[in-house]
Amino acid sequence: MPTLNKFGLEVRDAAAFLESLYINSFSKLAVGKCSYALMLRENGIAVIVPYGLEAMG
Numbered sequence: 001m002p003t004l005n006k007f008g009l010e011v012r013d014a015a016a017f018l019e020s021l022y023i024n025s026f027s028k029l030a031v032g033k034c035s036y037a038l039m040l041r042e043n044g045i046a047v048i049v050p051y052g053l054e055a056m057g
Contacts, residue, residue, distance in 0.1 A: 015053075022051070029053055 011017060015026035022037045029035055034052030041047055 018051075024051075026051075026053065 009017070015029075018026045022039075024035060024037050029052070031053045034050055037049045037051060039047050039049050
């Protein structure tokens with residue numbers, strides 16, 4: 001199983017940007033909570049991707 005990676009996104013309205021990539025609603029996800037999304041790789045294999053929001057400080 002691959003290691004889960006983290007990345008930071010410091011842009012205005014980051015939730016709206018992420019919602020353009022995922023079908024899930026980031027704007028409804030509370031800070032400190034997580035959820036899962038289903039994405040497809042180039043070869044059509046489905047991958048479950050966990051995601052969450054952290055407060056920037």
